[in-house]
Amino acid sequence: MNIGDVARRTGLPAKTIRYYEDIGLITPLRSQNGYRRFRDSDLHKLSFLGRARSLGFSIEDCRALIALYEDHSRASADVKRIAKQNLEKIEAKIAELQAMHDTLSHLVEKCHGDDRPDCPILSDLAKAAG
Amino acid sequence: MNIGDVARRTGLPAKTIRYYEDIGLITPLRSQNGYRRFRDSDLHKLSFLGRARSLGFSIEDCRALIALYEDHSRASADVKRIAKQNLEKIEAKIAELQAMHDTLSHLVEKCHGDDRPDCPILSDLAKAAG
DNA sequence: CTTGACCTTCCAGTGAATGGAATCCTTATG
């Protein structure tokens, strides 16, 4: 499979796929014409990467997860541990976003949002940092 | 006030403050020795920037907000619109993370987490690919 | 044979800082 098909199937831009090869996350084969030739395993990894990345896992997190995925002698406990760590990261991220959301939505509610210049959003933001 | 004092008062690193000057968000005066000399208005803007950035506003959002802040004839509706857009971004991100959290915590529960290599977490992630 | 879609590499730029080197200024102490 060529990079265009893989891009369509995984939803990742071809640029990004080449970048992932650059940094060693995948190693597609090459056809005689120099085109990258992707196996099913490359496709799986790329889909995995797309999912994990879109959820805020860093590239290095992904690298660790892929290593576990490819290590057939690892214990499921190892995977579970990493998954749990990632769960905690997700929870922390959600909490952080939720806090932002609460503050901001409170401000938005207070703002009358009309033609007048007076706006609680800005006056609150202008308060000295605490 | 010198940059060190401003950094302590606003909680922003001096590097970041210089960067904000670089990109034209603030324009502190200069003392005869070449040191930046910050007015109260610079301090306010920097505190504003720190808070707005921590709420997920982009630098360009901040630039727009500062312009609005300094424009005493602007309508609060303009500010509210920007804040609302940002709220929506935050909400989308939370929903996405929540979905991942649900999936992952379900998988973690299913994984026996022992010495055996068989692990539902990875096998599920692999098939979820696509 | 040409067109156009697809592929390649390489170099540069993004956002939002951050790190580090080299140098300059200020202040306190011996």
Next chain:
DNA sequence: CATAAGGATTCCATTCACTGGAAGGTCAAG
């Protein structure tokens, strides 16, 4: 007055995870 500390300056490079674009090679259809 010398010196050492701590703080300030500039400039250049690096980070992360891509993204854009140029210049060119490959392939299938008409």
